[in-house]
Amino acid sequence: MLANRRILLGVSGSIAAYKSAALVRLLIKAEAEVQVILTPSASAFVTPLTLATLSKRPVLQGFLQDEKSGVWHNHVDLGLWADVLLVAPASANTLGAMANGLCPNLLAAVYLSARCPVLVAPAMDLDMYQHPATQRNLALLRQDGVxxxxxxxxxxxxxxVGPGRMLEPEQLLAAVAGLFPNS
Known part of the structure; x- marks a missing residue:
């Protein structure tokens, strides 16, 4: 279904991050190449070890791979490598950074460098999701083609009870696959 498609999966700080493990597993089963990027707060919800094991790649968490040598994760190369960038879960903080062109972490820098389709799956509590600022940020992202x-x-x-849940991993897989109908 997604054979040899290069998927960048951005995982931001939300309780829904636990679903990212199942999502990675489904993407790998669909024969995609998956590179996971965790925001600093995401690792409080899901471990890099879990996602690295499932994706069969080291999980990227920051710009520097090795502070002593200066080896870094090049956000431009990552943005060019990807066939799609999926941010799931997309927290209010991450949505705000993306919508406003802020670059507080590797995931946001990759987003600003990406030339591929970008999908975001919001996940936050009801009041955060319904807040006018969040709705404005979602509208801005839609205007930008996200x-x-x-x-x-x-x-x-x-x-x-209300909106704010992240879609289930199977629904996210279908959304990504829908970008490549002839695969």
Whole structure:
């Protein structure tokens, strides 16, 4: 289905990050090459070891690979390598940085360098998702050509019910595969 497609998976800080392990597994099963980028807060929710094991690649977490030698993860090369950039989960913080061209971490820098289709799967609590600032950021991203995968309503980690849930891994796989209908 996605044989030899190069997928950059950005994982940001949200409880929904636990779903990223299942997503990586599905992408690998679909024969995609997967490179995971974790934001600094994402590793509180899912470990790099888990995602590296499933993706069969080291997980990238920052600009520098080795501070002593100065070896770094080139955001431009990563942006050019990818056939698609999927940010799942996309936290309010990450959406805000992307929408406003801010570059606080490797994931945001890769987004600003990417020439491929970009998909974001928002995941946050109800009030954060419905906040006018978040809705403005989502609108800006849509204007910039980003595929925003709307958040379905359901029970959230806080116990509230409403939009803010991240799509399920199977739905995310289908969204990525939909970009390559002749694969």
């Amino acid at each position: 595929h925003v995968l709307d958040s379905p309503a359901g029970e959230l980690a806080s116990g509230l």
